[in-house]
Amino acid sequence: MSHVGYPCLMALDRDHVLRSAAALLTRKSTATMDEVAKAAGISRATLHRHFAGRDALVRALEALGIAECEAALAAARLDEGPAADAVHRLVREIEPAAGLLAFLYTENQLFEGEGQNQGWTRIDDRVAALFRRGQRSGEFRIDLTPAWLTEALYGLLASAAWAVSEGRVAPKDFTHMIVELLLGGARRREES
Amino acid sequence: MSHVGYPCLMALDRDHVLRSAAALLTRKSTATMDEVAKAAGISRATLHRHFAGRDALVRALEALGIAECEAALAAARLDEGPAADAVHRLVREIEPAAGLLAFLYTENQLFEGEGQNQGWTRIDDRVAALFRRGQRSGEFRIDLTPAWLTEALYGLLASAAWAVSEGRVAPKDFTHMIVELLLGGARRREES
DNA sequence: CCCACATGAGACATCTTTGTCTCACCATGG
């Protein structure tokens, strides 16, 4: 053990391992602990020294996803300016985490048990509040509920992350694709 | 074995088992063969008499999904009338299969191996062709590629199916939510 | 130089799932 107070390499490695695992599990959600370890460039033994087990790893991934979402929410300053601009900022800020979100989104195991992690509901609420603000200000239509718009945003983020990783769409279009579809839709807009 | 020419109950049961499995796996994609059997109201032994193994079951599910998609494509008459109306018909027709599609969409195992089932690419092409038709006719904007619109449609179908099964949105709004968001977007539209 | 410590490699038991098998049961038709 390193002496308390001295920087421990494990703390630095842990983040690297977590991100490798996120990248791998995004592509192959059934990857084994051995594959996760290989992907991170460490042995299975060391992986177990970082995370007690697969559950702990997924929980840590979930915590990372929540943290990144909250960081994106904060950076996007959802309360400032037009709601449409805030959505744009949000998608731009959340883009780096989209792959991880896509994995967590499909890992219904997390929600299977009892109550889903409270962190997600708080995030959902803040995103839904943004859409509600846009509706109240008259920017957004009111026949699509904030809950659905929130859900749709997640779905589009996951779809886009997946489509990019498969090479079906260009990474640079990520934010534009999502924002334009979510806000503007596919129908050609008459000049306002 | 039943004599050839006489109706065999297994043929009828098979479809029921397949649909039960689809419903269960949509909610819990890691369900065991035992759980699948229980959900269908049969024993694991009988389940194995229908499908050689888990792989065969998933393959059968994939084939069912492809068949339902193609049936929906045919019923929606994508080539007739305005493209927007065709999209609406397509979503309406595909709604019953949305849960199954959502499961298959996340089962990246299917695409992991070599080349994804040819059936999917044919479906993708037909959907993308619909969006391309809308773009050429001037109905749809051209800065969102048909490939992305197709991907987004799948993502929204999956999100909506998931949101409905979680009770976050009303089932009766399914088609409206998807079509209006996909075509019109969240932004309030000026009167054209 | 020597020691502490993190690591990698691998052995090992355990658990879960799977696939196969057998056998008793029961319904249906002859």
Added chain:
DNA sequence: CCATGGTGAGACAAAGATGTCTCATGTGGG
């Protein structure tokens, strides 16, 4: 009544993943 065949229950081994352990190695600091 009896025979056929589908079914459920359960036993069983095989395979895969997991969690834990030990030991050798190498590196870095004292």
